[in-house]
Amino acid sequence: MKDKTYFPLLLTLPVVIFLLALLIYPLLYTFTIAFYDETSEFYIPFSLNVFNSLVTEERFLKNVYHTIFLTFFSTSISFVLGIFLAYCLDQIKFGKSIFLVILISPLAIMPVVSALTWRTMFNPLYGILNSILKYFGFDGLEWVTDTSSALTWITVVDIWQWTPFCLLLIYAGLKTIPVDIKESASLDGINSFKELIYISLPILFNLLLITLIFRFMEAFKAFDSIMVITQGGPGNATETMVIRSYYTGFRWYKPEITSMIGIFLLIFTIICTRWAGTKIGEQEN
Amino acid sequence: MKYFKINLLVSYFFLILSSVFFILPILWMFLQSFKNAKDTIAIPPKIFFTPTLSNYVKVLKNDYFWEATIDSVVVSLMSVSAALAIGIPFAYALTRFNFKGKNEIAHFILSTKMLPGIVIAIPLVQTFNYFNLLDTHIGVSIAHILLMLAVIVWVMRAFLQNLPIDLEEAALIDGAGRLRIIWSVVLPIARPGIVTVTALSFLFSWNDLFFGLTLGSFDVVPLPIYLTTEYIGYLAVNWGELSAAGLLSTFPIIIIVILLRDNLIRGLSLGAIKG
Amino acid sequence: MFFKKIITGFIATFFISSAINAADLSNYTNANMDWKQFDGETVTVLLSKHPWQEQIEPLIPEFEELTGINVKLKLLPENQYLTKVPADMEAGTFKFDVFMTQLYEAPKFCAENWLADLEPLINDPSVTDPNWYKYNDFFEGARDVAVIGNTYLSHIAITAESQVLVYRKDILDELGISVPSTMDELLAAATKITESGKAYGITTRGGPAIWWPGLGYLASYGGEYLDSDLNIAINSSESIAGADFYVKLAQQAPPGVTNFDWDEINTAMLSGQAAMFLDSSVIYPRLQDDSISEVVGKVGVAPFPTGPKGAKPNSHYWTVSMNEATENKKAAWLFLQWATSPDMQGRLALAGILGPRTSSWEVDGLSDQLGDEFLDAAKTSLGGAVIPRVTPGFFERVDIFRAEMQEAILGNKDAASAMNDTAEAWSKL
Structure with a gap:
């Protein structure tokens, strides 16, 4: 089916032009103000001042660390948990639909509303979580109100919110695997877990990669839940790059820093997804 | 056989365990939604209380809640259908053809999802203003397409790669046009994938707060903005009604999940066709 | 009936809603100016969720009756308000005429010329009756806030806490x-x-x-x-x-x-x-x-x-300001003037929103409503307060x-x- 026609361009080009029309100005704007130099006498005012001041700033390095911590743990845990739960769901016979509905229900609740609910649940004084702990005779925890544990619990909320995303995609993927492949595997005496690892997952390799990419990007951009639950505090313990860019852009009127952080995020994500994206494309040749 | 049973047992065990984790906040919202104002902020939190339906009654009797629901439904339907209509053929073109710049185009689509809305909010608002799209349903829908297009294109691409192409080739030999092949051959067999991305896209649009806030003012007030405006006061959160409204607003999603569930659980018996 | 009982019990959810006196427009029509001069025009208003907003919102129809001006109101909770206003301002697409402001942002908002200078309007006899509006009735602190950061008169106080x-x-x-x-x-x-x-x-x-x-x-x-x-x-x-x-x-x-x-x-x-x-x-x-x-x-x-x-x-003084891009500044000023007038701030004080005007602390019935203990404490604190x-x-x-x-x-x-x-x-x- 590799005939030469203009058909594929007909399907793709209009969309690309439409998107470019929307995004070209935001992108130009972002790059311009991030590198703008008002003192420059050259035709193109360009400077790395913003870049330099950011990468040498201790607080920003912490922002980067928090972002990487959150992204790494949230992505990896929810991805593995998503695969595992999809597998469990595939195994069982009774109650499939009820478990599926429960497991993906976090996706259905608006993030602002669920984050507010988490915030009250976390409250050490009147939150339900400490009440439960105390009922079972444990001491209450500090949850998101202590600098040492806040980021961990923010990560847990992110995992809660996005594992359903992984689960849904992977479960749908498992359902597209032809039944005869599974049947021949079980006839060969391979148990279902080995079948998952050695047969199903490799077939779904591309889908898994793309799930991972989107999961990674969402974790990297996590905003609503942090903003509602801790606003970046206590101290700066949960201030990620995106939270910082919000403050610089909307509260402190330093749009050049927001833009620079946006460029960092863009470059990070491009580096991290380029390989996977190309890998997915390779299969088509 | 013995292994099989252990396997089943372990599966149920982990499913129940995770269900507790995933349902807990929603269960708490559910309890809150039946409490009166005092009970919602009682210390220690109340698990047993005299339930009241007044929160639900108040939310359902609120005309603005329904207006916001209509805004959300309109925006979601427009953005999801438009995004699917351009996204699926796009993914199809990527998987079934080789053309110059293919990978670049695919990566460009992916990059539309990389920049967080907050970072490009100001120039984006200016762009929408330039096209006269501020505070219109079409404007917010277009912004929502940005949220979902990358997911549709790339996930469908991965799904379509796994689908057998023999049927399409047969149809091509029979003289069917490309668009007709997409419609009557590809779409039916790619259904689990399409249903999944449809549901996800709908969720992205339905739950989006940021674009509704920055691009809408009077004429478009989607649910997430309305809920937070109505039930979060300056002094305190109206927990009972917020929880009730939050749960009520998941209703369209539940319908979609039920549709999706049927498609997913039935699964595919494609193997027979391919074989 | 069971539901009805619960619902009535719920009405005062956020704040004690003492019934504000029914509309008596004579307190406004006695101003020596023409309230009806912009009959049929529209003023757009953006408010952050706040007790002041909760009390004044139901009174807006009075203003519409008084002036014939149509008010389009939008509300947002504080966090979203603080996102929407700067985003729209920076983008140059802010389309509200009158909105609540925080005095802390005055240096930025005035330097960018986002806020209208209200002084010409206060001094314009065609739209302001100085003997009725009584600008000097505002506390000194509130008048300082109006020009805070050594800028022009741009913030009119609506609360004093x-x-x-x-x-x-x-x-x-x-x-x-x-x-x-x-x-x-x-x-x-x-x-x-x-x-x-x-x-x-x-x-x-x-x-x-x-x-x-x-x-x-x-x-x-x-x-x-x-x-x-x-x-x-x-x-x-x-x-x-x-x-x-x-x-x-x-x-x-x-x-x-x-x-x-x-x-x-x-x-x-x-x-x-x-x-x-x-x-x-x-x-x-x-x-x-x-x-x-x-x-x-x-x-x-x-x-x-x-x-x-x-x-x-x-x-803290919450303030209201006017957008510099407002097309009909005089009509918007009528709304601003009405909302910050002595009579209005007196009525709001009775509903528990203590105002930034001397007169709003001397309204009849205030001590019955809020109690002398509270009023004295609030007055003493405000008297020694810093900003x-x-x-x-x-x-x-x-x-x-x-x-x-x-x-x-x-x-x-x-x-x-x-x-x-x-x-x-x-x-x-």
């Missing part, structure tokens, strides 16, 4: 503690109450807005954020002493104080978990509302306690202060090093 001490009479009586009148007594009382286990000694903001009550403590110890020449004064020995006091006080608050914002400190008082509260006077009417409060009739109010350098609570010096980058400064204070409250560093680190970070801005 300052820190007062709200306490549980029953708990203090039971433990034999007299109402604290000095900072030392306050800390001792808070510690004693927390140790008694009856309640937590105090509830106070330790979250994003920690700087607001924070300034009151610093000032009462003789400290401040910036001195009169705008040099950094946050790490002076007086400021450190004030910060140190606040840290010790906050440690007597319920666990989780570093995440306490308005909602949390209110909840702690309403549910009876905390015995004292030293924040905005706005809370008081709420505590007397038995649909949400467990402590009705058990709370007393006292002025801000005295520190080594006097009692200097922080104060932060506002410079560009105000919110970035107080955010650094917040992070350092939280570290100190959690015991990760002491107040002195927290303030020194704050000063160092400020000096780099």
Whole structure:
């Protein structure tokens, strides 16, 4: 089916032009103000001042660390948990639909509303979580109100919110695997877990990669839940790059820093997804 | 056989365990939604209380809640259908053809999802203003397409790669046009994938707060903005009604999940066709 | 009928809604100007969710009747308000004529010329009757706020709040503690109450807005954020002493104080978990509302306690401004004038929204409505109140202060090093 026609361009080009029309100005704007130099006498005012001041700033390095911590743990845990739960769901016979509905229900609740609910649940004084702990005779925890544990619990909320995303995609993927492949595997005496690892997952390799990419990007951009639950505090313990860019852009009127952080995020994500994206494309040749 | 049973047992065990984790906040919202104002902020939190339906009654009797629901439904339907209509053929073109710049185009689509809305909010608002799209349903829908297009294109691409192409080739030999092949051959067999991305896209649009806030003012007030405006006061959160409204607003999603569930659980018996 | 009963019980959810007097337009038509001159035009208004907004919103039809002007109103909760306004302003697409402003952002908003200069309108006899509007009736503090940051007249105050001490009479009586009148007594009382286990000694903001009550403590110890020449004064020995006091006080608050914002400190008082509260006077009417409060009739109010350098609570004036891009400034001014007029602020005061005008504190029936104890405490506190010096980058400064204070409250560093680190970070801005 590799005939030469203009058909594929007909399907793709209009969309690309439409998107470019929307995004070209935001992108130009972002790059311009991030590198703008008002003192420059050259035709193109360009400077790395913003870049330099950011990468040498201790607080920003912490922002980067928090972002990487959150992204790494949230992505990896929810991805593995998503695969595992999809597998469990595939195994069982009774109650499939009820478990599926429960497991993906976090996706259905608006993030602002669920984050507010988490915030009250976390409250050490009147939150339900400490009440439960105390009922079972444990001491209450500090949850998101202590600098040492806040980021961990923010990560847990992110995992809660996005594992359903992984689960849904992977479960749908498992359902597209032809039944005869599974049947021949079980006839060969391979148990279902080995079948998952050695047969199903490799077939779904591309889908898994793309799930991972989107999961990674969402974790990297996590905003609503942090903003509602801790606003970046206590101290700066949960201030990620995106939270910082919000403050610089909307509260402190330093749009050049927001833009620079946006460029960092863009470059990070491009580096991290380029390989996977190309890998997915390779299969088509 | 013995292994099989252990396997089943372990599966149920982990499913129940995770269900507790995933349902807990929603269960708490559910309890809150039946409490009166005092009970919602009682210390220690109340698990047993005299339930009241007044929160639900108040939310359902609120005309603005329904207006916001209509805004959300309109925006979601427009953005999801438009995004699917351009996204699926796009993914199809990527998987079934080789053309110059293919990978670049695919990566460009992916990059539309990389920049967080907050970072490009100001120039984006200016762009929408330039096209006269501020505070219109079409404007917010277009912004929502940005949220979902990358997911549709790339996930469908991965799904379509796994689908057998023999049927399409047969149809091509029979003289069917490309668009007709997409419609009557590809779409039916790619259904689990399409249903999944449809549901996800709908969720992205339905739950989006940021674009509704920055691009809408009077004429478009989607649910997430309305809920937070109505039930979060300056002094305190109206927990009972917020929880009730939050749960009520998941209703369209539940319908979609039920549709999706049927498609997913039935699964595919494609193997027979391919074989 | 069962439902109806519940619903009626629910009506006063957020605030004591004392019925505001029915429309009597003669108090407005007696102004020597033509209210009807912009009949049929439209004014768009954006308000943040706030008790003031809750009380004035139902009165807007009166304005429409008075002037024939059509008002289009949009509300947003504070967090989204603080996103939408700067985003639209920076993009140049802000389309509201009248909106609520925070005085702390005045330097930025005025420098960018986003706000209209109201002085010509106040002085224009065709749209303002000076004898009716009585601009000088505003407190001096409120008139300072109007031009804060040495800018033009752009912010008209709508509320006047300052820190007062709200306490549980029953708990203090039971433990034999007299109402604290000095900072030392306050800390001792808070510690004693927390140790008694009856309640937590105090509830106070330790979250994003920690700087607001924070300034009151610093000032009462003789400290401040910036001195009169705008040099950094946050790490002076007086400021450190004030910060140190606040840290010790906050440690007597319920666990989780570093995440306490308005909602949390209110909840702690309403549910009876905390015995004292030293924040905005706005809370008081709420505590007397038995649909949400467990402590009705058990709370007393006292002025801000005295520190080594006097009692200097922080104060706050919410303000309204006009968008510079407004097409019909005169019509928008009619709305602004109506909303901030002596009669309106008097009526709002009766509903519990204490106003920034002298006359609004002298309205008939005010002491019946709110009680002399509360009014006296609020008046005394407001009389000695301070207001932060506002410079560009105000919110970035107080955010650094917040992070350092939280570290100190959690015991990760002491107040002195927290303030020194704050000063160092400020000096780099």
